Amino acid sequence: MQEKIIDELKKLETTQDIEILYACESGSRAWGFPSPDSDYDVRFIYVQSPKRYLSIYDRKDAIDLFLAEELDFIGWDVRKALRLFHKSNASPFEWMQSPIIYKEHPVFMKKLRELAKDYFSARAALHHYVGIAKHTYLGHLQGEKVKIKKYFYALRPLFCAIWVLEHQTHPPIQFKDLFSVVQQDKDLIENLEGLLTRKANSYETDEITPIPFFQDFIEQKLGEFEDTFHDFNKTKPDAEPLNDLFREVVM
Numbered sequence: 152m153q154e155k156i157i158d159e160l161k162k163l164e165t166t167q168d169i170e171i172l173y174a175c176e177s178g179s180r181a182w183g184f185p186s187p188d189s190d191y192d193v194r195f196i197y198v199q200s201p202k203r204y205l206s207i208y209d210r211k212d213a214i215d216l217f218l219a220e221e222l223d224f225i226g227w228d229v230r231k232a233l234r235l236f237h238k239s240n241a242s243p244f245e246w247m248q249s250p251i252i253y254k255e256h257p258v259f260m261k262k263l264r265e266l267a268k269d270y271f272s273a274r275a276a277l278h279h280y281v282g283i284a285k286h287t288y289l290g291h292l293q294g295e296k297v298k299i300k301k302y303f304y305a306l307r308p309l310f311c312a313i314w315v316l317e318h319q320t321h322p323p324i325q326f327k328d329l330f331s332v333v334q335q336d337k338d339l340i341e342n343l344e345g346l347l348t349r350k351a352n353s354y355e356t357d358e359i360t361p362i363p364f365f366q367d368f369i370e371q372k373l374g375e376f377e378d379t380f381h382d383f384n385k386t387k388p389d390a391e392p393l394n395d396l397f398r399e400v401v402m
Contacts, residue, residue, distance in 0.1 A: 176251035239272035
């Protein structure tokens with residue numbers, strides 16, 4: 152599949168007249184809990200020719216394609232990616248940590264990674280991860296039957312939020328790397344290992360009866376995190392280093 156994805160990225164560069172600076176896997180395959188039929192969630196950052204940025208009208212700054220039933224491609228123009236990076240949007244921070252990389256412009260990504268610590272906002276990260284966990288729990292884990300994968304879409308962001316509180320850095324992307332924040336809770340770790348095994352042997356649409364252990368844990372943690380992000384100050388770092396990187400890569 153990797154060869155097919157790389158080939159599709161090359162075709163995109165030709166048909167869209169772009170250069171892909173970075174492409175990686177996101178979603179369950181990057182997070183470490185794929186199902187046998189999980190999609191490939193390819194995310195990428197691209198740059199256009201200089202003349203496209205010198206226009207009186209804004210141009211489309213994203214590419215969103217389903218190239219096949221299992222291939223989900225989403226790409227951001229580098230200006231959009233850097234603008235969101237400046238706002239400490241979680242997505243580019245996660246993409247940089249993906250264990251599955253399909254293409255990488257080494258100079259661009261080296262500079263972006265070096266800048267990461269200056270643009271990470273604990274407040275923004277907590278707001279993002281707690282929001283995802285709450286949305287998943289209330290929207291997808293309240294029925295008589297729930298999808299197994301939705302537990303991971305609630306638990307992982309909760310662990311990320313705990314990590315941010317403890318370390319005030321962006322959390323690691325892989326689910327198991329986050330276990331350190333709950334390592335003292337042996338029952339939780341044991342139940343998590345069992346859930347991971349069930350997920351690895353279940354299809355994306357498989358449903359189960361809600362698991363009281365995880366229902367209680369998620370609800371308790373969400374209560375603890377209510378408005379926690381307000382304890383952190385808003386930050387507005389200087390955008391000029393990102394402007395310099397943008398100009399450099401475009402020119």
